[in-house]
Amino acid sequence: MEPIVVYSLVLSAVLFTMGMLAVLVRRNPIIMFMGIELMLNAANLAFIAFSRHLDKLDGQVIALIFMAVAAAEVAIGLAIIVSIYRYRRDVDVDAVNSLRG
Amino acid sequence: MNVIELIVFIAAAALALIGAAGMVMSRNPVHSALFLIANFFALAVIFLLLSAPVLAALQVLVYTGAIMVLFLFIIFFFIQPGQKHAYVYSLPWQTFFSGILVIVLISVLVLGLYMGGVFTAEEHVQSAAMKVEELTSPQALGSALFSRYLLPFELTSLLLLAAMLGAVVLARKEKRDDREEKN
Numbered sequence: 001m002e003p004i005v006v007y008s009l010v011l012s013a014v015l016f017t018m019g020m021l022a023v024l025v026r027r028n029p030i031i032m033f034m035g036i037e038l039m040l041n042a043a044n045l046a047f048i049a050f051s052r053h054l055d056k057l058d059g060q061v062i063a064l065i066f067m068a069v070a071a072a073e074v075a076i077g078l079a080i081i082v083s084i085y086r087y088r089r090d091v092d093v094d095a096v097n098s099l100r101g
Numbered sequence: 102m103n104v105i106e107l108i109v110f111i112a113a114a115a116l117a118l119i120g121a122a123g124m125v126m127s128r129n130p131v132h133s134a135l136f137l138i139a140n141f142f143a144l145a146v147i148f149l150l151l152s153a154p155v156l157a158a159l160q161v162l163v164y165t166g167a168i169m170v171l172f173l174f175i176i177f178f179f180i181q182p183g184q185k186h187a188y189v190y191s192l193p194w195q196t197f198f199s200g201i202l203v204i205v206l207i208s209v210l211v212l213g214l215y216m217g218g219v220f221t222a223e224e225h226v227q228s229a230a231m232k233v234e235e236l237t238s239p240q241a242l243g244s245a246l247f248s249r250y251l252l253p254f255e256l257t258s259l260l261l262l263a264a265m266l267g268a269v270v271l272a273r274k275e276k277r278d279d280r281e282e283k284n
Contacts, residue, residue, distance in 0.1 A: 017207045041144055052152055061242070080271060
């Protein structure tokens with residue numbers, strides 16, 4: 001493999017882990033969302049690196065579709081956060097326990 | 102991969118890592134968003150190095166231009182200025198366990214890359230420059246999108262439409278109780 005592909009894959013693994021760390025240790029749902037975005041971006045980076053490695057465009061096409069999915073996900077997720085905020089005046093994920101049994 | 106590419110890659114990767122770390126660490130959500138924007142710009146540079154110029158442009162346009170602006174908009178509108186991150190969790194030892202989980206995940210990922218033979222320096226076949234040319238050209242990406250990947254591409258538009266309608270319905274102020282009583 002080309003060195004740049006290898007470095008990109010390692011960088012992608014590290015960024016994915018950092019996104020997961022953000023989801024795990026933060027309680028603000030907006031920052032957890034940013035962690036999810038970071039994980040999606042890390043996956044995109046891996047796809048594009050493999051597209052370069054295989055000399056095929058498929059990885060780039062999948063990365064492009066990922067971007068559209070991420071945009072849709074952010075729109076819906078932020079709308080959910082806004083409606084929770086309207087209802088509770090608070091966006092702490094540990095405090096949102098209305099469905100708790 | 103020549104020296105200039107390596108230097109640019111290292112700079113961009115360092116910026117990406119700093120951005121990700123700052124996003125996780127900073128207590129102010131606005132700072133988190135700005136760090137994440139820096140991270141996305143660095144990733145756009147890396148996409149350029151990986152011969153995907155269209156995706157680098159789309160990264161800047163879609164992620165930093167649309168998604169992060171939406172994030173900042175929501176933060177500015179809905180989070181009170183005094184609201185900071187409190188390191189109090191409902192689960193005991195949450196930080197500790199998440200640290201362990203993160204270490205496990207990164208080792209599994211790197212081990213997977215190692216087992217997949219990524220690190221073995223195999224003599225890489227000097228692919229013709231024409232191939233890389235085809236990889237970088239927007240025409241090739243466009244014709245792939247409109248021929249072989251037409252169905253997923255069109256489904257994406259449907260998904261965006263559904264997301265738009267869903268966001269409008271979810272974020273609308275509505276007197277739901279009255280309407281349900283009438284029904």
